[in-house]
Amino acid sequence: MHDVFELPAFELDGGAVLDPARLAYKTYGELNGTRTNAVLFPTWFAGDHTSNEWLIGPGKALDPREHFVIVPNLFGNGVSSSPSNTPSPHDAADFPAITIRDNVRAQHRLVTEHFGIERLALVLGCSMGALQTYQWAVSHPGMVERALPFCGAPRTSPHNAVFIESLRATLTLDAAYEGGRYKAQPLAGIRAFARVYAGWGFSQAFYWEETYRQLGFDSLEEFLTGFWEANFIGQDANDLLAMLRTWQDADVSATPGLGGDIERALGSIRAEVLALPAEKDLYFPPEDEVRAARHIPHGRVRPIPGIWGHLTGGGGNPADAAFIGDAVRDLLATPSPAALEPARP
């Protein structure tokens, strides 16, 4: 179960208007009386609010007895407004481009208008969730006390864009895609898409060491079908493409007023930032966040060691999940920077 926040006549960065935009979300715990315990945890590519639950729960790093955790669903994920659930004229292949900033703007309205929250104790997220986390810290420097992006970056690198482009080229190659006006899902295209993704999702060493056996798969081929194809086969093709577009265009320096200047954008962040790149992440490699942190006033980087590559942030490996949980606890115990404007009473 989840809730939906409706945004009437929501104008996107690209000019199109969703009327309404529907932002699906789920909350965990209760907002305290001083409204100081809110944590925002946006979702990743092709995930939904349930994808984040491995980090939320009694005794976990995000404990609902202590924190009020809001998990907003990424536009395009099939739960929030998406090609698959939006009526004409914005349905299917006519769904408009949505930026990371559009996502953050809608989330900001949910947080402030619906919940009356003026400060977020923490914003965190993995992968596309990390893209949103950085955007939050840039768009609302007076509101984000702490930010913990993991397996992500403040903007999508050109190499990452090439990977995304290869996914798009593969999926749309299926004749059954029919320019996005398919009657049935282009399953062959989605399967090929999953196989392209498979090489990028985990590290070279993960495959060498047959670590997929820990996930219950006895052979490489079983892993490709039972994990990778299964992960995407239930998704809508246009939804996947909409999220890819959001991902590909991500760039905090494109925030209005920053003139495309990445150092200025990062320099404007007031939050205490702890970035967790995964040591062997092939498409959000650690150097992206190491480079970025140099320009963030309170920016630190703590690489996650190991061989799970990008999926380090997925919660599937207990050691990685524990590492991330510990980092969340550490960051929550860190005082927010004095430079952050105090919340208005």
Next chain:
Amino acid sequence: MHDVFELPAFELDGGAVLDPARLAYKTYGELNGTRTNAVLFPTWFAGDHTSNEWLIGPGKALDPREHFVIVPNLFGNGVSSSPSNTPSPHDAADFPAITIRDNVRAQHRLVTEHFGIERLALVLGCSMGALQTYQWAVSHPGMVERALPFCGAPRTSPHNAVFIESLRATLTLDAAYEGGRYKAQPLAGIRAFARVYAGWGFSQAFYWEETYRQLGFDSLEEFLTGFWEANFIGQDANDLLAMLRTWQDADVSATPGLGGDIERALGSIRAEVLALPAEKDLYFPPEDEVRAARHIPHGRVRPIPGIWGHLTGGGGNPADAAFIGDAVRDLLATPSPAALEPARP
């Protein structure tokens, strides 16, 4: 211009017989009177004998005034026997699987039967050329004095196989492929194939730094079309798939008599081996060759620094080409191991 060595009734590892198999090759320089100056330099995926010429020439590391360089074309490359040039019943999609060992066996006959060479001063190759180089050293330990594999490995890793699998899934997804019985090349499939390849061919940093500008491309999209698509668009789809299969199955430990034991296979090498992995190669990562060298009696590894990733070995970057040329000179100046059986007179 090139020559062709015909092998009548050539039986492949898989049991099929090519009658004849045609091994295309080109030579540079002259075999000396003692037949001790022969260098064998097999080709890479989707390349041909001209692909290796950046390292061959007067004043270059392989100098035809000093060395007799033989460049055999990989089966499946459209010049040697391939789906595109073999008559029925082995044409097109019915072309049989060919192993790296099949390639080496045919080359061995060219070298010994046609040229009467009993010792190779050097075998070298990049990528699939490196796979052949390692196989030569394992299959003919008494014949290979020195081996210089670059941007390769002694066997295709499971991760590399996933990358290969994604290329195959993408190319064959094009409806125009028609199970390999196409009338015209499946160009959309080949273009998507090229885009998948693009992310793997160079490192993340290569794209960050827009190093493609050194190759004359002004934008990422121009690079994807003008370099990557252009590289594959002239190729035959079945040829590409045949070479992928050869690549995917490569494994020196599968050499008959070695019982699948990789340490034993590597331990049987008598050649002086200098492996040159590229520091940021994404699909033949340096750890593959570092691990392998531990088991090769005269094995050394000299990583090629820089950001060109797998294409470090392509000869397109002057610094990398110079590094590789220097390594070739160093290795040629190294005495061959005493353990190598002397050539019979």
